[in-house]
């Protein structure tokens with residue numbers, strides 16, 4: 001879920017109390033000049049970058065035909081269209097109903113992009129389409145109408161019965177397999193994921209932007225949290241802040257979980273009234289021109305952490321700090337997870353929620369296996385890649401090493417579920433464990449704490465971008481400020497970030 005600088009702000013519009021006079025020609029020229037000046041350093045993903053991604057993919061796959069379909073118009077009327085991440089990654093095209101074919105033979109690659117035709121009458125309803133010619137010219141591929149897709153594919157296949165590379169359950173691949181089962185098929189999913197795991201500089205710039213927008217929402221949200229406010233009010237403020245800052249949408253279902261809901265990992269009903277004495281977990285992320293952030297803060301509803309909440313929070317925060325220490329270029333990525341787990345286990349043992357850092361309990365059907373007691377309170381991974389998806393492939397999944405081009409989260413947590421004891425299989429060993437921790441569990445139950453930050457890695461090093469209050473005293477100080485007044489003008493949208501847009 002950097003460098004932490006806020007997006008550049010324009011002064012608000014002046015609508016009142018201004019003396020109206022005729023502007024001078026110089027002033028008009030200056031205004032025109034200012035209007036033409038981009039607001040931020042360009043993070044445009046150039047057509048050449050998309051072309052290079054396609055080249056790298058085919059270089060990895062070798063001779064054969066790669067097929068991929070883009071996302072269709074949503075079946076339900078008038079829902080927003082979002083391109084599928086793989087298709088967007090390879091083309092930058094954000095239009096429904098498109099498809100692509102890359103054909104490689106003896107080193108030569110032919111590239112086709114199929115789109116809807118321009119149709120002014122239909123565009124009254126759908127909005128402008130690029131049309132095959134312009135889509136082809138913009139991407140450097142050969143533009144064809146989508147109606148020709150099957151014909152072109154069949155002729156390429158007939159010319160030299162090749163290997164066909166397909167992605168997951170992509171519709172184009174599934175349809176071809178049904179039509180031509182005699183061909184040789186291979187998966188391109190792994191190769192594509194691996195490519196997507198290494199982010200370019202423009203992608204890192206887009207990620208910084210989406211994280212900064214998410215930071216803004218976190219800051220406003222923690223200031224608005226107080227007793228008797230409903231979770232959905234906070235969700236509304238968060239998602240409003242995303243959109244107001246030019247983000248497309250939340251990159252995943254916003255989580256605002258108070259009290260017992262703080263211990264449910266993917267709680268997203270967000271309809272409970274928050275009470276004094278509880279914590280609220282806010283796990284949120286903006287998707288900004290296609291790039292997803294992921295940032296979690298846990299704050300006390302009353303504005304002040306209780307001693308029990310402080311104890312749990314500090315263990316989680318220490319675990320995150322231990323992982324951050326290992327987050328350096330060239331280091332094995334699994335050191336982050338090992339450091340966090342060791343800190344969590346030591347902390348939970350010290351609190352008396354587990355018997356010892358390495359203690360186990362009987363798990364599996366009928367208690368036939370041994371699992372770490374740590375996993376009863378910390379049951380998810382330490383983090384994941386971020387990019388076009390909130391759970392994006394990350395290069396260290398493959399290389400094992402943190403490097404420039406990485407973008408990931410670090411998000412340890414402890415969740416003390418009220419019904420924890422009911423989850424355990426009934427065995428003598430588990431009875432012993434329950435007896436040992438029952439009183440302590442009672443004291444800490446319904447406290448869930450997750451602290452999640454988003455990082456991008458450039459040649460300069462690992463940047464912590466989600467710089468919003470996270471030490472307990474910082475959180476309490478921010479909450480003391482109370483709900484924020486909105487500034488008069490939203491910051492400008494960084495239109496240079498992200499891929500091609502249809503210009504009508």
Ligand SMILES: [Mn+2]
Nearest residue numbers: 294409411452
């Ligand atoms: Mn996450």
